[in-house]
Structure formats: structure tokens, C-alpha cells
Amino acid sequence: MTNNAVLTLRASLNEEIFSYLDLLLPEYSEQVKAGDFLYLLSQKIDCNNRINAELEAMAKTMYDYWFVQFDFPNANGKPYKSAGGKMVHNPNLKREIPAGWSDGSLWDIARYYNGLAMQKYRPTGSQFLPVIKIREMGEGVSESSERASPDIPREAIVDDGDVLFSWSATLDVKIWSQGKGALNQHIFKVTSEKSPKTFYYFELLAYLAHFKMMAAKRKTTMGHITQDHLKQSRICIPPTELRYQAHEQIEPILKKHLLHEKENQQLTKLRDWLLPMLINGQVTVV
Secondary structure, three states: OOOHHHOOOOOOOOHHHHHOOOOOOOOHHHHHHHHHHHHHHHHHHHHHHHHHHHHHHHHHHHHHHHHOOOOOEOOOOOEOOOOOOOEEEEOOOOEEEEOOOEEEOHHHHOEEEEOEOHHHOOOOOOOOEEEEOHHHHHHOOOOOOOEEOOOOOHHHEEOOOOEEEEOEOOOEEEEOOOOOEEEEOOEEEEEOOOOOHHHHHHHHHHHHHHHHHHHHHOOOOOOEOOHHHHHHOOEEEOOHHHHHHHHHHHHHHHHHHHHHHHHHHHHHHHHHHHHHHHHOOOOOOO
16 A cells, blocks of 8 residues: 655545554444443543532632622621721722731741752652652643652652642642642742641632733743742731631632542543553453
């Protein structure tokens, strides 16, 4: 058979070429059962994604209601601002905030640990941690992810539920859900002994648009956020007790979100593992 691809630099496929291919497929009834099973897996993944979108919106709405609209429950359980709660002008924020609140920076409410250059920590044995780079933050861990020794500083180890902030090039804030990993440079692991995770997570998420605007203005250089930018940021800070009251309401929602993400990862691995075996008849659906 002569293929035009031999005569050109661009390979091509057509119906005639496919007509020469012999495929070994299971019986049609088995194909139907396998297709139905894979479809159900995909439906469950889609369902979890839809639930997570609702959970994320629910948590964000609750956070905004308390700390953006200032309608957190007052002493009588009524929405503070809507019920006529006292508001005072803050000169640093240039707006009114509830009486008793203060202003500060993102640097004030959390600690930012920068990752390591993981090429210095290659694994020497069979045990390893996947390296979490900006790509992994966006696309998840894969077989092509780099590997690091598990014997790295404890602070550089990331666990499910940790808040990550990529501060260089691709700016993003995310709650990690891909299992234990090694934190690469250009990403902060954000923790705090002063504030609950829900507070600094949503404050970083809200400020992200401003950081991206700053990066966009520096068109000739790679956009990145420094410690100085974190220190120069201005945010509204509620009393500590109120932060933890909100956390008690919001954290269960984020935990459910994390559980659905973990389930989807397992379902995707199962689907991808089963697919080739179902196609070639190694396994069947009962």
C-alpha cells in the first residue's frame, strides 16, 4: 500500500488505511455492557463535579455574606449591617467597616513557605514523592510528574487540604487534593497560627484578581508576587472569634468538596485502568 505520507512531511490517515486494520473486539453484547459501565463511571464523575461547583459557590457565598457584605450574625442572631450595626470609616481601606474590626495585610494573617528546588532532592530508592509544580497545581499529578526524595524538610511536604499559592507566572490559589507531594519553588504553602484556613484561603482568593492585574501591567517581565506585595496588600480583618465562628460553618463544606475530588481521582484511575482490558476482553462486566 502506498501512503501519501511517505511523499510528504505531514502524515495522513484516511478511510482506506483504516480498512486494512484488523481489530480484535469482544462480542457486541460485551461491548454494550462495557460501554454502559464506563458511561456510569463518567456520569458519577460529572455528578461529583456539579456537586462540587455548588459546594464551592455555597462556601463563597457564606464567606462573602459574613466578611464582604458584613451581615455576619450579631449578638441577637440578626445580620449585622442590615440590622443597623455600627459602621466606621477606615482611612487605610478608604471605606466603612464594622466597628471593632481592623485593617491589615495578607502577610499579617498567614505564613508563606516557598518551595524548594527539587532537583537537589532526587530519590535514591523506590520511595518518592511527586513534585508539585505549577503544572501539577493546574492539571494534577501524573506519571510524567518529577519525583523527589521523601526525606525533605517537613515544611516542603504537601498534604491534602493544604492551601497552595503559585506566585510566579501562572498566579493561582488552590486547596490541594492530589495526595502527599513535594513542594517545588515558585509556590507558597500557606499556613497560619493566627487565622483559620477558610479565612486566609478566601482572602487570598479574593485578592488574586488584584495580583493578576498587577502582573498584567508588567508586560515586559514575568508576573510574580513577592513578599513585599503581600505586605503591601490591604484587607479588612474581623475579630479572631468571628473568624473561627465562620470557619466552623464553612470548613465542613470544603471538606465535602475535598472528598468528592478524591473520589473523582479514584474513579478516573479505575476507568483508565479498566478501559484497555475491557476493549481487549481481558475482563468482562457481569
